[in-house]
Structure formats: structure tokens, C-alpha cells
Amino acid sequence: MSIAGQAVTIAAFQSPLLNSPLAIVVVLSLVVGLVMVVVFGYTSDQKAIGVAKDQLKAHLLAVRLYRDQIPVVMGSYGKILRGTGRYLKLAFKPLLYVIIPITLLIAQIDRYLGQAPIPVNAPFLLTVQLDGNAGLNDVTLGLPPEITITAPPVHIPAAHEIVWRLAGSKEGKYEVKVAAAGQSATKCVCVGGDLPRLSIVRLRGRFWRRMFSSAEPALPENSPMESISINYQDRNIEIAGYGMNWIWLFFILSMIVGFIFKELLGIQI
């Protein structure tokens, strides 16, 4: 995501009007629904999509109209499958135009809305994965005074992992220092707060996974550590007593918004 885009995202999240996850998702769905429909309209072959959809509907109607004629029914079913392929092919090109910005946007939004920060005094797990078992027993943890170890570490040689159970006594953003094989790295831990930007994992290399899962710089290439992760809990947005992940809500709302705008703007999707 561009620096400007990231700045907009951050600014939006710092706005006092948007300090509720539900409000953020609603506004985001409105904006994305409108923009995506417009972009789709401009970048697609609207006439061809309209024809492809009409043909699909026609073949569906044919199945109903000629239901006593099995060869016609089966033939229409075949045409529906072919027509669906043609329609998806036509929808693919405009989707390519929107898929990059929307993917990056969702990845960024997910840093804020995907997980909740660790509650104060609640236990959480910090997992360090090494690139081998050598030195697994020598990994040490440097903690700020607000973070304490609540149980001895667990070593999992099969996964080259060592896991600590920790707890934070005060709301804030802290740096946990991990040392292994003479090298050290830090991992950000968020305790308490409304909508902090969370990074569930700090990774070495793995560009694509970092892009979508991490909000921290990569671990050094020569570090023995593959990853340092925190088990933040998934955040649910409550609607009518039912909690759901933000992306579900975004999916539903942006679809509704998109449907409304496509009708208003006369755009075929």
C-alpha cells in the first residue's frame, strides 16, 4: 500500500468519529462499495457482461419453460455452465484492477479490526520459532516491568518452538526482547486500548506472509529466529447480539452498497 494510502487509513482510525469498529466497517463498506462499482463499470465491457448475464437468465428460463423435454433441459444446463464461465471470464479483467488496492486495504484494516489487544492482566502466549533445534534451550526473554511471565516456557522441539505464557498489568504498547544464539530481536505487544494497530507476528523473510499478517519490520536475515508471534484473540463485532468478524460484515454491507449503487449508476456487475 502506498504511503499516502497508509496515512489515510491511519488518519481514519484516529478520527474521533470512527472509534467504533462497527462505524468503521459501515463507512468503509460505503466507500469501497461505491468506488469498486464505479471502477468495475469503467474497466469492464459492460455490454458484453450484460449480454452474458441475459444469456444465463435465458438458459435458466429455458430449463423452466421446456421442463418436459429432457434434451432441452440438459442442453440448457450445459449452456448455463458455459455461460457462467464466459461471465466469470468477463468479470475477471475488471476484478484485476480492483483486486490489488482492495487486498492491500483489507490487509491494513485487518491490522486494526481483525484482532483485539490483550486485555490487562489476561494471559497470552508468545511463541518463538527457530530455524532449528540448536539453541532452543538457550532462548531468553527480556520483558518490560508491565509484562510478567505467568508460567515456565514450553519447548516444542518438533516445531522448533518455545512458548511463554505472559500477562500485562497495565494498558500500553510494549517491546519484548527475545535473545537467541547471541542475537536479539524485539516484538511489539499491545495490552488494552480500543483500536491499536496490531501485529500478530514478526517474521524473517516471507515477504507475502509479512504483507498480509505482520505490521512490523522483518527479522534480520541472519537471525536464528523464523518468527515471533502473539496469540491475539479474534475481534467480533456485535450486531443484534450476534458477533461476527469484521470481514463478514464488510462482505455483506459492501455487497448491499454495491447492489444499490450499481442500480443507481446503471452498472452491470
Add this chain to the structure above:
Amino acid sequence: MKRSCGADTLVRLLAIKSRRRCGRPSAPRERMHFAGKSARATRVLLIAIIFLPALAHAYAGPGAGFAVLSSFWAIFVAFLYSFYALMTWPFRQLFRFIRRRNAYGKATFERAVILGFDGMDPDLADRFMNEGRLPNLAKLRDKGTFSKLRTTFPAISPVAWSTFMTGVNPGKHNIYDFLARDTSNYLPFLSSAEIKGPKRHIKIGKYSIPFGKTQIKGMRKGTPFWHWLGNAGIFSSVIRVPVTFPPEKFQGVLLSGMCVPDLKGSQGTFCLCTTRASGDKFREGGVRVPIERKNGVCHSYIPGPDSPLAEKAGTELRVNFEIRPEPGLKSARFVVGSEKFALKVGEYSEWIPAEFKAGLGFTAHGICRFYLKELSPEVEIYVTPVNIDPGHPDLPISHPVTYSIYLAKLFGSYATLGLAEDTWALNEHVLDDDAFLAQAYGNHEDRERMLFDALDKTKQGLCTCVFDTTDRVQHMFWRYLEEDHPAARDVPHSQHPPVIQELYECMDRLIGRVMEKIDDDTLLMVISDHGFKSFARCLNLNAWLHQNGYLTLKDGKTESGDWFEDVDWSRTRAYTMGLNGLYLNIKGREKQGIVDAVEVEALKAELQQKLNGLVDPASGAVGITGVFIADNVYRGPYTENSPDLIVGYGAGYRASWDSVMGKVTGQVFEDNIKAWSGDHCIDPRLVPGVLFSSHKFIAEKPAIVDVAPTILKLFGLALPAHFDGKPWTLAAKAH
């Protein structure tokens, strides 16, 4: 470690391809080098984004959502439909077996294909076949049957096609003309269907909201033969057979034809949008609408139906549109609602949706085509009558209702108006010959597509389709067949275009393509409802009745207005309206009738005797070759609605335009100088239709009334006792 968020669920739901990688324990270390490799990197990025499973990147906004959901929905619904059809098919077959309806058990043919070429003339067909112009029809003639087909009294399309489908004479199906007369006020009404708005209205503020459904009543009686086939389990596809509006329920699909109204409720009202100032009104069939020019942009509107919410009748709904002439003035850009398109001068648009909004959510859905006539010095645009939108029909124009929608989705919008070819616009010189032909053949191509789809879908049963092109083009271009037709005297005979020859050749090519689609188990019949003759001279029968003392005008009047304005009914014994009917003003039947019941027969005989053989003093030719007393030609329960006498005009003659509209003029005979120069509403004995078939029939003087019983017999069904037609005998069926 638990991987983040519910987006993974969406990934599974939405991105089928990303499943390939779901559950993979750990991705290999990706090392990307972007510098100097941007194109490659972009491609890789796209692919990576699409296929990588992390997060919700498979959901690329509502576009992707709609695309995937629509596809899934289409396949799912199709699967359900197909599954239902497959699963219930054996039960339906069993049901039929139990009811002893082995539909095709006694059928001579698996399928019958009937092509109706409205107005195809046997003499012209014979002539063109002999000239080698019609090889496919000649094949049918040589292999099967070619014969004249006796038509109905009168030889008018709605009458003849009603007889075709019901197998009975007009006395049993109640259609005697396009128009019938209201005996309470001597005004005409459409004979085939009656449309009435909801009876109750609720008044809220400035609106009068209709409460209830629009009533559409079919006036044609009798049962079409495809209903009998359907009752026996035989499927039919029926396309654009006249007088099938409103559509009736039966086992099959049907698209209504001639007599379907336009959105205004008329039989076709075109619109000429023009910057030319003119107070002239079109005689019939069209309206003139001004175009206003402002800053180089032209604004006009399409007149639509009356608002259903208006308190006063006649509050017309409109769709505004804008025309922006391009530099050079050879083309213009149009904006009609949300539709934008460009047209060159002399070019038609596609069918453009026209939504007439009345408020409170009431919208009438129509379609029309624009024809850019002129951009300089004046701007003129012809707009076709606003047809009922087949993809969103506000009135039922098909059975089932979804059939018209199916065709619209499959092929795009198409003309739904009964008389879709705008003959009035050519008559009024709003369209020229080429523009009219482009319109007519455009509709014809749509009809061909519908026919071939029906042939593909109807492998067993009946497939019938009526083509109007033959009728309309002969009506409008007969003038070029003759050397001295009054309507073509300004064009030297050597320059007469061979429009009708080309029309017959076009129909022959269609036959050729149909023949490629059928085998010997299919019977192909090509029929027409009547033939054609010249219409060079008009005969105003009301004028004759006036001059001979049967019809009297109010004191001081020498001519009447339309629909008998200024006729003194208290001194009128006979009158005519429509194309062939002559009515007596009978006491107790007509509101101001004066002819006593005891005088009726004598008066009929007197008129018959005087009119039969009426000579045109200008040429010495016979203008009326037969006058038929209705009681002698009709039998059945609806004869009381028939005219009292049927007038059979001689070849070259027809009821004058004024006479048809109930107008009394000073002259009995006059030249017909309109483009509408050929006709068939004459003595039915002079204009038989044609019968071609792929298999040979033995029939003495076959008639259109025989078609229904013949088809039922060929499918092995018993003939209803009330049929007037007799089935033909099949000579032999070669295998």
C-alpha cells in the same frame, strides 16, 4: 499459533482456486527482487494475491462478490430446475400413461412446422417459382403440395388467422374485421381484445391511485388447435400468430402477435420529433412533437401512455431525450434516460428502453427505436411506436409470461406491437422506402431467430410462426409491381425497385434454412391467410350510400367528419365502417335504428343487387364483384355481431381510407395515391392464400379452415364436432 481472522473462511467460500494451497504447513521462503523487473513483478503479484490463502484478499469488493454469487446462484438454480425436471419426468410420463395419453402413439409425424407467410400470393409465388427465383418453394411444390388456399369472408388477417387456429368460420370465433362497431354510439372498437383499467381508484392528494388489476378480455372465441394438442400432451411453440392477445394458458409456449397494442394502448402511434413548425396533424397513426434547440443541444420527448395516477384522462406521460449534433452534422449523440448512443443520419438505433414514470413507483416499461432523419437545416427524428418491453412486460404478451422475457434475454429486445412495421409512417412520408424496409427486415430477422430457437427446442409437437413481412411489404410496395399505379406515377417504371421479388426470395431462403433443420418425420407447411392484389382505386361506400339515399347527413352538410360526425341517424338506413362490413341501421339493435325487422331482408337484397357489379365510371371496371349476405356465409353463436353484408371489392379496388373511418365524402371513386398500394380486403374469391407442404396432400379446394382439423388428424386426435374445416388426406409418407 492460530492464524488470524475469519477471512480464511471467506477464502474458502469465495476463492475456489486458493483451496489448492489451504492447509499447506508453511510457505517456502519467497524472495522477490523488484528492481528493474516491474512488469514481471506485477504479474507475479497479481497471481500471488489471487492464489495466496492468507486473509480476505479473495474478496475483492462487491464486484467479486456479485460475480461469484451470481455464478453460483445461476448454477444452483439451474441444477435445481434440472434435477426437478429429471426426477419428475418419469412420473409425468406415468401420469400420462395412466390417463391413456400416449401423446404420439397415433401421430403420423413427430413434429409439424407451420410457417405462416401473411399475405403470400399464390399467383406471384407461381410466377417467381417459374422464373427460378424460389428454388426451395419449388422443391416443396415438386415433392409435396402447392395449392391455392381458400380464405375467409372477409379476407382480412385477424379473421383468417382466427379461422386458421380454431378451425371454424367467423360466426363461431367472433372476429369479422380489425374493428367492430358499438351499436349504442356507432363508434368502433378493437374486435380482438378489450382492455379496461381498474374499476376503483383511491384519491390521495393530487393522485388517483388505481386499485385492482387491469382487465384484459380476449374477444376471439373458439379454441385454438394447439390447446387440443396440449390436452393430449403434445407440446407447441406458437410465435406471433395474429389474434393471440391476450395469451391463453395451454401446454406450450406462445408469443402474441397482431393485435398486441403499444404502450399507449393504440395499434401503433409513431412520433415525429421535428424543429419544423407545422400545424398539420397526421391522418392516423402518428403524432408530431416539437424539438427545442438551446445552445446547440436539442431537447424533445417521447409521448407515452396516460398517467394512471392522474385524475383527468389524457394526462400524458413523457420520456425526455436530448440530441447533441456532432460537428459536420452527419451524426448525433442521443441521451434517453440512462441510455447514450450515437446515430448517423439515416440510421436506426437499437431498441432503447423508455420508462414512463407516473410517480409513487408507477412506471410503464416500453422500448422504441430512433431513426435520425435529418440534422441540417432542420432536425427530424422518427421514433417508432413505444412497444411493450418484452423483458419487462406490463401487459401479458406471452404464455407463460416468462416466454417473452426468455426471448428478450436470449436475443435482446424485439418488437412486440401487433402491427410492428410502421406502415402509417411510410404512408405519411415520415419514413422513406429504405427506412421502412430496414425496419421491416429488422423485425423479420428477430422473428427468424425466434423461429429457429423454437425449432431447436421443439423436437416433438407443433412449431408455428407467422411472418408479417410478406403482408406489410406487399401492402406498401405493390405500386412498383405495376406500370401505372397512381401511387408510383412519379417514378418511371424502369426505375421501380424489385422489392416484392426480393421479399419472396428472402422468404424462400428462410424456407431453405428451415428445410435443413427438419427430417422426414417432420411435416412442413407454408401457408398464407390470403393473397394480394393491387389497390389503385378507392371506393367510398358511405359516399355511395349517401348519394343513393341510404345514408343522410344533417341538413346543410355535404360531407361528414370521421366516425359519422354529422350523419342524421334518424334518416339513415345503412352505413359502413371498417374494411368490408356493411351495416343496416336496424331498429332495436342500433341505438337510433330506423329499419324495421320486416324490412331487413328486403333491404339487404336491394343493396346486394345495387352494389354487386358497381362500375367505376372513370375506367369502366367493376369496383364491387360480390356482395354477400352474412346469414349465408356465417353460422354459429356469434353471427349477431357480424356485419349484415360483406362487400367484395374488385381487383384494384378497396374501401377508401375515409370510408373505413366512417366518413362520408363527395366522391365515390378516387385514386389511391398512398404508399399503401396493394391490398387483400376485397372479394375473398380473388385473393386465396397459398399452401405449400413437404408431404403431398389430397384435398379438393383446400381452405384455411381445414388446417386445424388436418393437424389434429395427423397427430391422431379426434376432431371436435363443431369444426367447420375438413382434414386433408396425406397421399403417402415416404420412409
